[in-house]
Amino acid sequence: MSWLDEGGEDSPYSDYDERDARVRPNPRGTRPRSKHRPEHADAERGRVLSVDRGRVLVLVGEDTDTEREIYAKRARELGRNSMVTGDLVDVVGDTTGEEGTLARVVRIADRSTLLRRSADDTDDVERIIVANADQMMIVVAAANPEPRPRLIDRYLVAAFDAGLDPILIVTKTDVADPAPLLAEFAVLDLEVVLSGTGEVPLDQLRDRLAGHSTVAVGHSGVGKSTLVNALVPGADRAIGVVNAVTGRGRHTSSSTISLRVRADDGRAGWIIDTPGVRSFGLGHVDRASVLRSFAERAVVPEGDPPEGIPLREAHDWEIVDRVEAGELGDVGIRRLDSLRHILDGLVVPPGG
Numbered sequence: 001m002s003w004l005d006e007g008g009e010d011s012p013y014s015d016y017d018e019r020d021a022r023v024r025p026n027p028r029g030t031r032p033r034s035k036h037r038p039e040h041a042d043a044e045r046g047r048v049l050s051v052d053r054g055r056v057l058v059l060v061g062e063d064t065d066t067e068r069e070i071y072a073k074r075a076r077e078l079g080r081n082s083m084v085t086g087d088l089v090d091v092v093g094d095t096t097g098e099e100g101t102l103a104r105v106v107r108i109a110d111r112s113t114l115l116r117r118s119a120d121d122t123d124d125v126e127r128i129i130v131a132n133a134d135q136m137m138i139v140v141a142a143a144n145p146e147p148r149p150r151l152i153d154r155y156l157v158a159a160f161d162a163g164l165d166p167i168l169i170v171t172k173t174d175v176a177d178p179a180p181l182l183a184e185f186a187v188l189d190l191e192v193v194l195s196g197t198g199e200v201p202l203d204q205l206r207d208r209l210a211g212h213s214t215v216a217v218g219h220s221g222v223g224k225s226t227l228v229n230a231l232v233p234g235a236d237r238a239i240g241v242v243n244a245v246t247g248r249g250r251h252t253s254s255s256t257i258s259l260r261v262r263a264d265d266g267r268a269g270w271i272i273d274t275p276g277v278r279s280f281g282l283g284h285v286d287r288a289s290v291l292r293s294f295a296e297r298a299v300v301p302e303g304d305p306p307e308g309i310p311l312r313e314a315h316d317w318e319i320v321d322r323v324e325a326g327e328l329g330d331v332g333i334r335r336l337d338s339l340r341h342i343l344d345g346l347v348v349p350p351g352g
Helices: 003-007 149-162 179-184 202-209 224-231 287-296 316-324 329-344
Strands: 044-052 055-060 068-074 088-093 103-108 114-118 126-131 135-141 165-171 191-195 213-218 257-262 268-273
Touching (some): 044 068, 055 088, 055 103, 068 088, 149 165, 165 224, 179 329, 191 202, 202 224, 287 316, 287 329, 316 329
Parallel strands (some): 068 103, 135 165, 135 213
Antiparallel strands (some): 044 055, 044 088, 044 257, 088 103, 257 268
């Protein structure tokens, strides 16, 4: 017996009887939900060249007769996984690249490396800048603006943490002598390229970058975009000037983009130009990798190491003790102090 039967037609609730109401079934509720997703066996592999407000520029069919650039959006099945320049992705849908078409990115391939930065050293929330790079081209000017060794140290820490091989590019060597700057890094086995009037020809640098994916980083105004434009004809990256009063460069490149650089023998590589920055947060860095990488790249004096243990095989505290004892000289102490100053300022993760 229902509540309506109890009260009969004279019940105060009789006007609310909805047993005869017609209810349209939920069309989505009739379909069982499934965790199974399409395999997208027909997906094409592509390289992300740039990401702009939810749209990604993807190179499909790389180094084939059907190579083309297409625009795509992220598929729902990607969830919150973000795409960055350098990612290798699988795309489906309209991949012709014709004007007005838009494909879908359904998968992001496993990444070999990740270059990351945070807002500052107290922020452990990381921002991925580039994926799958194997080299970092640190661009610094010999003058105008003045070089900043501490910022270079930050780039080196990020490169060590990401597993990238650093290359130090010094521009404007026709304006100032780069020797004082280079002396500060003489204790590290860094590859150095001087860029200026009468210095290393561009074809030699292109040959060095061929076969690699190289991310270019640098302070605003150091000539990074100028160098990229020279290496990649038609790149047309925006170029700014240095303020004569403050000595600071103006931000010009506002996006990260991957450009193909080709050597004279036809071999190709990728140079990834990033916006110029005045700071580089390292709140995400794995401290354990930094001093070890520093030791691995140290130019250790000849002769038998203390107790027969090479510096690169020492424990972290032994690396510190031996450098402070003079194994790498005064410059080595300054470099190590700079790295330790950075590491001391980082956020300690929970339980760390």
